[in-house]
Amino acid sequence: MMRWRADIGCAVLVVVGLTACAGRSVPGAAGTAASSASSQVLWQFHPGERERCSEQMVKGRIAKAKASNIESNENSVLETPDELDRSLVTDAQYEEQVGEWKKLSPDDRIYQLCLAIDQHFDRS
Secondary structure (H helix, E strand, C coil), rough: CCEEEHHHHHHHHHHHHHHHHCCCCCCCCCCHHHHHHHHHHHHHHCCCCCCHHHHHHHHHHHHHHHHCCCCHHHHECCCCCHHHCCCCHHHHHHHHHHHHHCCHHHHHHHHHHHHHHHCCCCCC
16 A cells, blocks of 8 residues: 655655555555654665666656556556655554655665656655
């Protein structure tokens, strides 16, 4: 039950609307300070990683995502736990979203960060 930020129109919808648009359940936000601090590094660029957005592999995946006529998790930005509205999600939902970031491969993590920049969700 991860939450993805869909492109253009869905980004402005409320959490319930976003869930329907992305076809996923709303994951959460309200974990402990310790889990938040230890996990935050997953959804931020590490030193020198931002340059990977110009790599052909990453640029190709982003171009393919933008060209798709079908909205899916592959062409949508994965919400970071920090972007979730903590007043609307439970601790368990928050931790689930942290878990989704932990599941990403290193290349998928970079792709998500670069896709967010491309879609004007700069997380620097």
